[in-house]
Amino acid sequence: MAKELLKGNHAFAEAAIRAGVEAFYGYPITPSSEFLEYMSSRLPSLGRAFVQAESEVSAINMVYGAACAGKRAMTASSSPGISLMMEGISYIAGTEVPAVVVNVMRGGPGLGNIAPSQGDYYQMIKGGGHGDYFPIVLAPARVQEAIDSIELAFDLAEKYRSIVHVIVDGNMGQMMEPAELPPMKEISKEVPDWAVTGAKGREPNTLTSIYLAPEDEEVTNLRLLKRWKEIEKNEVLYQEYQLDDAEILVIGFGTAGRVASSAIREAREEGIKAGLLRPITLAPFPQERLIELTKQVRRILVVEMNSGMMLDDVMKIVKGQVPVEFYGRMGGMTPLPDEILDEIKRVAANKGPGSDDPRDEWIPRLEGRILGEK
Amino acid sequence: MVSTTAEVVYQRPESFTDVHTHYCPGCTHGIAHRLIAEVIDEMGLREKTIGVAPVGCSVFAYKYFKMDFVEAPHGRAPAMATGIKRVLPENTVFTYQGDGDLASIGMAEIMHAAARGENITVIFINNAIYGMTGGQMAPTTLPGMKTTSSPFGRDVELTGHPIRMAEILAIMDGSGYIVRRSLHNAANIRKSKKAIRLAFEAQERGLGFSMVELLSSCPTNWKISVRDSMEFIADKMIPVFPLGDYKVSPSLEGLKV
């Protein structure tokens, strides 16, 4: 199939349809509403389920229900809506049923704004809901990659009976970009043996997240943890750019990673040996590759559209082997390639030991830039 | 001489498992469970039914029914049931919810399931109290009634008034069968069973949202005897929650069950 010019949210929704999603339940919120609108126009005519729910709380529980019925089910929302979904997400994780949640992140906390952000890193990657569980998190940076991520998300969700988050930001939701959609997949007739479909000719299935005896809950927690260890072993995805001879390692995901790659191209033109590691799976994080790279590079620059959340994970892995620096924009601000280029140049010239919390040095730099932009 | 044989007048429903329930003695959750199981047996629905258990004393309902079951977050059973019914429209889907679950934390979910006319059946246990958490005030607690969180009796000036769900849900255009019954004696239990039957009949006929509210006992948290709790339902609850048919789809009228 040829590439077409596709709008992010529409393309992601169509990708889900082609991946065989049988139920979409959602609630309008900018900047993810086009996802819901697109589903409302497409799913009923395909004989698949669509409900605009009364809230995100309800939407995620509808997803939970359809997932328990063994169907490919998903929702899409944006930060405040995702906060409301956390209860259901935790139940889905605890019940070990597959489901896909797309978060088109916006500025926060609170109502924040509708501009692109990566401020939900902690909420998405660290769990967000209550209890011991480990979501898989995909963070595509291009429309094409997001299209591919949606089908992968369903496959992973089913393979591990896990919740899978696909996180993008408003830039990607609204972006028009040439991309190719996969062919329409036939909906699998196979019913998972755990699904509730009516106990016809078999013992009843029950799906629940309650384990009243702590002994049983602990065994469940352990099962989830061991499954997560498998996921960490098998499912890490990342993109590398100009890393072969890199001395300065830039790490960024999603839009921030994409902007960083433009900056790296320019830095290379100026003779700075910079390269990019862009995690596509934020959870599991490309930890092994990062450890390898700490033996190669001189300095690391983490670039995010938040206050340095992935930064904490990077620091934990790097363990002080290489100085780590940080540059972030927050509140719905997207860094420009020039800003990151300035940072790469600064980092390349910096011979200092690096600080315990790279944010300490970043805050005054950001304040200066904000004044300069005024 | 006339010889005789033994005829079984009543036996445990097939849709029940062989499990001893965790309910307190005299709690009518068990009666409601039994009536549902009997109706499902009579209608031959067991193998296509999916139950949705709530958070509340009946959180373990799935252990007692020999059928597929899921267990929803507190109040979200109608949303989960919606999610299931929309992808499995040929199956019979019911929720089983207490008053805290349905009329407090799950108010949005129940109202909108009714408004959408979701073709599901809701069995609503109104015992005027939060049973599972130890007897706190519920949205259905009677004026003046003492609970662990209204120790001086429910003061409607401060804590509002009991919510009458059957009346509210009956005015939703999407509902097809909405009634209130009571479980305090044999005659009313018979009527309750009939209502549950009609609610499932409504679903099988695609008549939209159906709900049976059942006035129920909680002797443990009401802190009275089982016998007194049945009197409490008759004397105190029914005046606040009048029994009756609040909405019966014309397609159900005259149906003999």
Next chain:
Amino acid sequence: MPVSGWIVVDDFYCKGCELCIEACPEDVLELDMDRLTPKGYHPVKMIEETCTGCGICAIVCPDAAITVYREKPVKQARR
């Protein structure tokens, strides 16, 4: 002659809540104070032979612990 019936109470389920005792129109039920169920309740038992097998005890039983039987005349097959 009234129809005669009888009940069998399953001790495994009975919690001795006495709802059946209250409801029985023939007053033929009582808690068996000499026995305990596996869960530690005194189960219900029949004390009179005047049970009619009406089934009301089973209707009010929250634990589906009662099976109700009734005698039924059998028509003699003609030889």
